[in-house]
Amino acid sequence: MLVKMSEFFKNLPTKKCVECGKEIEEQHECYGNKCDHCLHVVD
Numbered sequence: 001m002l003v004k005m006s007e008f009f010k011n012l013p014t015k016k017c018v019e020c021g022k023e024i025e026e027q028h029e030c031y032g033n034k035c036d037h038c039l040h041v042v043d
C-alpha cells in the first residue's frame, strides 16, 4: 500500500489564513497560517 508523495499532498486540507480566512495556495516553508497579503501587512 504505497502512497505517492504527490497523492499525499493532494489530500492535505486547504490551509486558510487566520487573519482574513483566505485560502492559502502557496506552500512555502515556515509560512505560518497567514496568507501572503497578511504576512506583508505592516502595523
Ligand SMILES: [Zn+2]
Residues within 6 Å of the ligand: 017, 018, 019, 020, 021, 022, 034, 035, 036, 037, 038, 039
Ligand atoms: Zn490573510
